[in-house]
Amino acid sequence: MKGFALLALLAMVIALSWYNWPATPAPWTDAKVEILKSLSIDSLEPLPGDPTNAVADDPRAAELGHALFFDARLSANGSISCSTCHQPERRFTDGLAKGQAIGTSKRNTPSIVGTAYSPWLYWDGRRDSQWSQALSPLEDSNEHGTTRSQVVGVLLDDPAYGETYREMFGDLPDPTNDEAINTAFANMGKAIAAYERLLQAGPSRFDAYVAAVVAGDDTKQAELYSDDEVVGLQLFIGAANCTQCHNGPLFANNEFHNTGVISFPGELPDKGRAIGVREVTANVFSCDGPYSDDSNRVCPELEYVRTGPELIAAFRTPSLRNLENTAPFMHKGQIATLFAVLEHYNEAPLAMIGHNEAKPLKLRDSDLRQLEAFLFTLSAPLATDELWLRAPSIDIANDRGQSEQR
Amino acid sequence: MIGKTLSALALCLLLGSAQTDDVSWTSQRGFFVVSYQSELEPLQINRLHAWVLHIENAAGEAVVGAQVEASGGMPVHNHGLPTRPRVTAEIGNGDYRLDGIRFHMAGEWEITISISGDDKTDMVVVAVTL
Numbered sequence: 001m002k003g004f005a006l007l008a009l010l011a012m013v014i015a016l017s018w019y020n021w022p023a024t025p026a027p028w029t030d031a032k033v034e035i036l037k038s039l040s041i042d043s044l045e046p047l048p049g050d051p052t053n054a055v056a057d058d059p060r061a062a063e064l065g066h067a068l069f070f071d072a073r074l075s076a077n078g079s080i081s082c083s084t085c086h087q088p089e090r091r092f093t094d095g096l097a098k099g100q101a102i103g104t105s106k107r108n109t110p111s112i113v114g115t116a117y118s119p120w121l122y123w124d125g126r127r128d129s130q131w132s133q134a135l136s137p138l139e140d141s142n143e144h145g146t147t148r149s150q151v152v153g154v155l156l157d158d159p160a161y162g163e164t165y166r167e168m169f170g171d172l173p174d175p176t177n178d179e180a181i182n183t184a185f186a187n188m189g190k191a192i193a194a195y196e197r198l199l200q201a202g203p204s205r206f207d208a209y210v211a212a213v214v215a216g217d218d219t220k221q222a223e224l225y226s227d228d229e230v231v232g233l234q235l236f237i238g239a240a241n242c243t244q245c246h247n248g249p250l251f252a253n254n255e256f257h258n259t260g261v262i263s264f265p266g267e268l269p270d271k272g273r274a275i276g277v278r279e280v281t282a283n284v285f286s287c288d289g290p291y292s293d294d295s296n297r298v299c300p301e302l303e304y305v306r307t308g309p310e311l312i313a314a315f316r317t318p319s320l321r322n323l324e325n326t327a328p329f330m331h332k333g334q335i336a337t338l339f340a341v342l343e344h345y346n347e348a349p350l351a352m353i354g355h356n357e358a359k360p361l362k363l364r365d366s367d368l369r370q371l372e373a374f375l376f377t378l379s380a381p382l383a384t385d386e387l388w389l390r391a392p393s394i395d396i397a398n399d400r401g402q403s404e405q406r
Numbered sequence: 407m408i409g410k411t412l413s414a415l416a417l418c419l420l421l422g423s424a425q426t427d428d429v430s431w432t433s434q435r436g437f438f439v440v441s442y443q444s445e446l447e448p449l450q451i452n453r454l455h456a457w458v459l460h461i462e463n464a465a466g467e468a469v470v471g472a473q474v475e476a477s478g479g480m481p482v483h484n485h486g487l488p489t490r491p492r493v494t495a496e497i498g499n500g501d502y503r504l505d506g507i508r509f510h511m512a513g514e515w516e517i518t519i520s521i522s523g524d525d526k527t528d529m530v531v532v533a534v535t536l
Contacts, residue, residue, distance in 0.1 A: 119454075244483070244511045253452050253510040255488045300454055304489040304506025357485055 472523025
């Protein structure tokens with residue numbers, strides 16, 4: 001009897017050890033190396049232009065947009081700027097489940113980094129350009145809580161803004177003319193977008209590791225990645241199915257997926273893209289609207305946009321670069337830690353509404369730890385001059401001159 | 407020299423067009439044979455692009471003036487395309503431009519093409535692997 005108990009105990013210890021024993025890396029096959037290359041930042045294409053925004057790549061617009069981004073005068077109480085929720089030190093997120101400004105925002109604050117590459121903005125894609133997105137929080141009563149005439153009023157009251165504005169867009173608007181206010185409001189969004197286009201992900205340890213794999217440099221690979229990180233990466237592109245949505249060099253397909261994230265207790269499930277697609281096709285500041293600078297109104301994203309029941313509770317895939325310092329996660333900040341997000345995908349619970357596209361992964365805790373270890377190797381300083389990552393100083397032009405000399 | 411270059415160029419073009427025209431799909435009831443040429447070659451994920459569909463009847467003649475519709479998805483994942491592609495032009499000689507295609511993940515996709523032409527209606531499923 002005693003022998004049996006000992007045997008049972010031994011079996012239990014072996015089973016538990018297996019469950020928690022980290023797997024070891026497998027050699028990289030040619031097919032896997034191709035997947036690694038597709039995820040490397042070296043595969044990121046140059047940022048395409050935005051035909052709807054004539055000043056998208058105008059440095060003067062970026063400078064004006066930088067100032068507007070940090071300007072708390074663009075709010076009902078004079079204390080909220082874009083940077084209140086999109087904090088540069090937190091990769092342009094805020095560390096909260098939902099943004100806190102004039103009131104509480106409906107969703108988690110997403111990062112802005114790399115969003116110039118996305119055809120859709122917001123968790124539900126309810127805007128189709130950075131400039132039209134930038135306008136929306138200004139008029140949201142829970143966010144900046146202001147009106148477009150108040151926003152344009154700031155432009156009219158500030159001589160420095162006015163001068164830059166005139167250089168790019170011509171005469172300042174007549175504040176009694178609604179149409180002129182709308183145009184100036186859209187132009188201010190375009191300036192903010194010119195700034196946001198500069199916020200781009202930089203090369204991470206992951207990218208250096210991929211380069212070492214491609215070069216067949218074993219020593220360098222071992223220097224760059226621990227065994228756990230290698231296995232985490234192998235799970236990421238293999239059994240964990242992450243690259244189904246988190247693909248390409250920004251680890252995001254920018255499409256909409258229902259992954260069964262449960263609402264906060266007491267909150268109704270969020271319909272996500274099902275509502276977002278209606279908003280974006282009706283929005284006056286969209287690609288095909290009167291404020292777009294593309295006179296041909298070539299808007300394939302809107303023209304071929306998908307609707308239908310698959311979009312219920314579907315949310316846009318966020319980039320996985322720079323997750324560090326960006327918790328909590330998911331569209332309403334429902335999940336507090338990255339490990340808990342991995343547990344969520346491992347379980348793939350039934351969706352509250354719509355259909356969860358993800359399937360249970362049946363991975364072990366040790367596998368999830370390795371995945372987590374890998375994901376943190378995607379963090380890196382942005383590929384953006386430090387000057388853009390803080391509020392502009394009065395002598396910003398001079399600062400920039402010095403930076404170029406460095 | 408110029409002649410040689412032109413011949414080489416023509417050969418390249420022939421080989422290039424042969425890549426996708428090599429493969430064709432017969433519709434379920436056998437009325438049509440469909441092949442496609444993608445403007446994005448090789449196919450890649452996350453890129454909005456167009457195809458030119460070439461439709462012939464069972465006798466190998468180009469089908470003109472057909473109504474052509476397309477939809478698609480990943481049967482294994484039970485989800486559709488991220489876009490709603492549409493035939494935007496009939497180019498002639500049985501060619502139809504299908505715009506607004508995007509694949510947002512690697513794997514096995516199916517594009518279902520419904521054709522009404524030559525007084526017949528049929529559908530064909532084109533398998534695409536990315």
